[in-house]
Amino acid sequence: MSLHARRVTLPAITPLVLQKRVIKVYSEDDTSRALEVPSGILARDVCQLLILKNHYIDDHNWTLFENLPQTGLERIIEDHELVIELQSNWGMEEANRLCFRKNYAKYEFFKNPVNFFPDQMVLVSDETNNAITHADILQMFLSSSAYPELHGHLHTKEQGKKSWKKMYFLLRRSGLYLSLKGTSKEPRHLQFFSELSSSDIYILLAGKKMYGAPTNYGFCFKPNKTGGTKDLKLFCAEDEESRTCWMTAVRLFKHGMQLYQNYMELHHQCISGAQNISSMRSLSENSLVAMDFSGHKSRVIDNPTEALSVAVEEGLSWRRKSCTRLNAHGSPATSQSLMANMAIHISQPWFHHKISRNEAQKLILQQGLIDGVFLVRDSQSSPKTFVLSLCHGQRAKHFQIVPLEDNGELFYTLDDGHTKFTDLIQLVEFYQLNKGMLPCKLKHYCARVTV
Numbered sequence: 001m002s003l004h005a006r007r008v009t010l011p012a013i014t015p016l017v018l019q020k021r022v023i024k025v026y027s028e029d030d031t032s033r034a035l036e037v038p039s040g041i042l043a044r045d046v047c048q049l050l051i052l053k054n055h056y057i058d059d060h061n062w063t064l065f066e067n068l069p070q071t072g073l074e075r076i077i078e079d080h081e082l083v084i085e086l087q088s089n090w091g092m093e094e095a096n097r098l099c100f101r102k103n104y105a106k107y108e109f110f111k112n113p114v115n116f117f118p119d120q121m122v123l124v125s126d127e128t129n130n131a132i133t134h135a136d137i138l139q140m141f142l143s144s145s146a147y148p149e150l151h152g153h154l155h156t157k158e159q160g161k162k163s164w165k166k167m168y169f170l171l172r173r174s175g176l177y178l179s180l181k182g183t184s185k186e187p188r189h190l191q192f193f194s195e196l197s198s199s200d201i202y203i204l205l206a207g208k209k210m211y212g213a214p215t216n217y218g219f220c221f222k223p224n225k226t227g228g229t230k231d232l233k234l235f236c237a238e239d240e241e242s243r244t245c246w247m248t249a250v251r252l253f254k255h256g257m258q259l260y261q262n263y264m265e266l267h268h269q270c271i272s273g274a275q276n277i278s279s280m281r282s283l284s285e286n287s288l289v290a291m292d293f294s295g296h297k298s299r300v301i302d303n304p305t306e307a308l309s310v311a312v313e314e315g316l317s318w319r320r321k322s323c324t325r326l327n328a329h330g331s332p333a334t335s336q337s338l339m340a341n342m343a344i345h346i347s348q349p350w351f352h353h354k355i356s357r358n359e360a361q362k363l364i365l366q367q368g369l370i371d372g373v374f375l376v377r378d379s380q381s382s383p384k385t386f387v388l389s390l391c392h393g394q395r396a397k398h399f400q401i402v403p404l405e406d407n408g409e410l411f412y413t414l415d416d417g418h419t420k421f422t423d424l425i426q427l428v429e430f431y432q433l434n435k436g437m438l439p440c441k442l443k444h445y446c447a448r449v450t451v
Helices: 041-054 083-087 134-142 207-212 240-255 256-285 306-321 333-343 358-365 424-433
Strands: 020-026 033-040 062-068 073-077 096-101 149-157 164-172 176-181 190-194 201-202 216-222 231-237 374-377 386-392 394-408 409-413
Touching: 020 041, 020 083, 033 041, 041 062, 062 374, 134 240, 149 240, 164 240, 201 207, 201 231, 201 240, 207 231, 207 306, 216 240, 240 256, 358 374, 358 386, 358 394
Parallel strands: 020 096
Antiparallel strands: 020 033, 062 073, 062 096, 073 201, 149 164, 149 231, 164 176, 176 190, 201 216, 216 231, 374 386, 386 394, 394 409
């Protein structure tokens, strides 16, 4: 009897990168969405998926965050990071979250390095010190052969102790060092304090409440393979400018040119998107001409300057008509129509109703401390008035919007009536185009989104 070899069929093995996983992503209003994604998905791809599924406009500011509520920590997940790999470091008992929202400051240091690297905090070699620019400093952080340093005093919390100490630190490409003798930078006085490549840098969301921090500008180093508070290195800066500088430098030392490549990829997408819109617009506009219907006969307006002035006047006329509230007898606006005028802003994404000053500041911080980030909210101290909360110089500033009634019409003003607006929408649109009495124009509105 002959023996025949028996064929054994093995199950097909799916490559790890093609295996599907389910992740849950939260938004600021605490809603969440489950997504089935490949194991090798990047943070930028998760953002793109959520943008498509929710039909959001992609302005290249959408960002994924890692939120650790039990330790009060949060950080940006870099666009190139693997999301499933990040989650694999979470403990089963931890209630950690992936959060999705806008962050206008994610790559702002590439556009305006002068706002991120104060002269007094950055040390460079003596040969270049006299002619160094902020753009040069940024290039040095990106170059693996250059050796910029960050230095300054930070409050730090010793392991197992409740007290905080103010000490002098140096940040180098090789890690964070503590000076054991005043502000000495001599090697014999420097003690290695924290390594960068195996740690991530987080912002402290409630440093004073959870850790007794001496200021509101806390951050920490956390080993990326462990959870809990055991191995946290906690710090507090004196102000937002220095905290931003420390955290930006750590990101650049850790990820270097990869961050620049992430930024350039978004930059190229933005340019190509603008070109596509421009070409679509030019195709449609070829069939349109400016017309003047004011006379007995209509005519084509050939002069582009005249066409522009007519368009502006048409817009202003439409605005005046829409803002004139008349009752059935043709008299000025009644109190009922005044109330309608007051409520026109409620549906706007920049309006946040009855949030507090602290909540407004938190929302602006979350969405990026760059000039022009803003929101409008109800005033908690003065009924029927509103507050414009605006970021400038890495600080949230608050300006009262006061209602004025003149001949039965309601107006709003930021400057004691010198400039008056019929509604909050008109006010916001004006200050998006004109700085006026504000420190900067309104550029990016804070909006809470639902996933």
